[in-house]
Amino acid sequence: DADVTQTPRNRITKTGKRIMLECSQTKGHDRMYWYRQDPGLGLRLIYYSFDVKDINKGEISDGYSVSRQAQAKFSLSLESAIPNQTALYFCATSDRTGGDLGYTFGSGTRLTVV
Amino acid sequence: GQQLNQSPQSMFIQEGEDVSMNCTSSSIFNTWLWYKQDPGEGPVLLIALYKAGELTSNGRLTAQFGITRKDSFLNISASIPSDVGIYFCAGTNTGNQFYFGTGTSLTVIP
Numbered sequence: 339d340a341d342v343t344q345t346p347r348n349r350i351t352k353t354g355k356r357i358m359l360e361c362s363q364t365k366g367h368d369r370m371y372w373y374r375q376d377p378g379l380g381l382r383l384i385y386y387s388f389d390v391k392d393i394n395k396g397e398i399s400d401g402y403s404v405s406r407q408a409q410a411k412f413s414l415s416l417e418s419a420i421p422n423q424t425a426l427y428f429c430a431t432s433d434r435t436g437g438d439l440g441y442t443f444g445s446g447t448r449l450t451v452v
Numbered sequence: 453g454q455q456l457n458q459s460p461q462s463m464f465i466q467e468g469e470d471v472s473m474n475c476t477s478s479s480i481f482n483t484w485l486w487y488k489q490d491p492g493e494g495p496v497l498l499i500a501l502y503k504a505g506e507l508t509s510n511g512r513l514t515a516q517f518g519i520t521r522k523d524s525f526l527n528i529s530a531s532i533p534s535d536v537g538i539y540f541c542a543g544t545n546t547g548n549q550f551y552f553g554t555g556t557s558l559t560v561i562p
Contacts, residue, residue, distance in 0.1 A: 342494070373552075378461070380540060381495075381552035388548075396549075428494050440485045440542070442551065443494030 341365050344429050344444035351451055359414045359447045361429030369433070370412040371441065372404060373395075375426040378413050384427075389411055419451045453553035454479060460543055462557040471528040473556045475541030482545050484524040486515050489538040489555075498539075499526070531560050 351357050361370065372384040383396030383398045393404060394403040401423060403415045416423055425450050430441035455478045466472060475484075479515040483502055487495035499510050500515035501524060508515055516525045525542055 343529075378554060380456070380458075380554040383549065383551075429495070430521065440497040440500060441495075442549070445492070445494050 339443065342429055342431055344427075344447050346447060347445065348448045349450070351449070353451055355419050357416045357419055357429055357449070359429075359449070361412045361414070361444060363410050363412075363429075363431045363437035363442075365431050365433075365442055367385040367431035367433050367442070368409065369431060372402075372412070372433070373428045373430060374398065374412045375407055375428060381420060381428065384414065400409050415447065416449075416451075419449075421451045423432075424451045431451075454543070456541060456551055457541060457554050458539075458553040460556060461554070462559070464559045464561060465531055465561050466491075466539075467531060467533060467562050469531055471531055471535070471537060471558060472525065472529075473558075474523060475543075475553045476523045477543055478522075480545070481543030482521070483543065483547065484515070484517050485541060485542040485550065486513075486524070486526050487540045489540065491535075491537065495538075495540055497504045516523040528558075533560050533562055536560050554557035 343359045371386040373381040382398050387406040405413050426446050428446050429444040432441050453544040458475045469541050485500050486498045489495040499515040504521050506517040512529045513525045538555045538557050544550045
C-alpha cells in the first residue's frame with residue numbers, strides 16, 4: 339500500500355456541487371498538506387495541519403475547507419465547485435523534525451469541474 | 453507568497469546529453485529541495501540541500517545551493533529516457549512550509 343493514499347484519483351463534477359477529496363497516510367507523520375498543481379504555476383499550498391487540532395490557511399485557501407479527522411486523515415472540501423478549481427490536487431505529509439527532509443506526496447486527484 | 457521561478461520551463465534533449473536547470477527565489481532560503489514528478493504521480497524527493505554553496509549528488513544528478521541563498525541548480529548527466537518528467541525546486545526557511553517552483557518539464561528523445 340502507498341504511504342499516502344488519495345481518493346478518488348479522478349473526479350468530474352458539476353459547477354455548484356460540493357465535493358470532498360480524501361487523504362490518508364501510514365507514515366505516522368504529524369504534518370499534512372493540500373496542494374494544487376496547475377500548468378505553469380507549479381504547486382500552491384491550500385491548507386496545512388500540524389496536528390489534529392491545528393488547521394492553517396495556505397496561499398490559496400479561498401473556496402476550500404479542510405478537516406483533520408485523525409492524525410492519519412486530512413480531507414479537502416470544495417463547498418461549491420467552480421470551473422477554475424479544475425486542477426490536480428496533491429496531499430503531502432512531513433515529519434515534525436523541522437520538516438526539512440521534505441514531503442511525501444500522494445499520487446494526486448485530478449478534478450474537473452464542468 | 454514566495455515566488456520561485458524555474459528555467460527553462462521545458463526542455464527537449466537527446467538521450468545521452470547533459471541537462472542543466474535552475475531555480476531563483478525573491479527571498480533567501482536555508483533549505484532547498486529538488487523533486488521529480490513522473491506522469492500521473494506525485495513529486496518524489498531527489499536531493500536536499502542545507503547549506504549555501506553545498507554541492508550534493510544522487511547518482512547522475514547533482515544539485516547546488518547557491519551562494520546567495522536565493523538560487524539553486526540541478527544538473528543531470530548522460531540523460532536516459534526515464535529522466536522524463538517535471539522537475540520542481542522547493543525552498544523553506546522554517547521547515548514548516550515549502551514553496552515550490554513553477555517546474556521544468558524534461559523530454560528525452562531516444
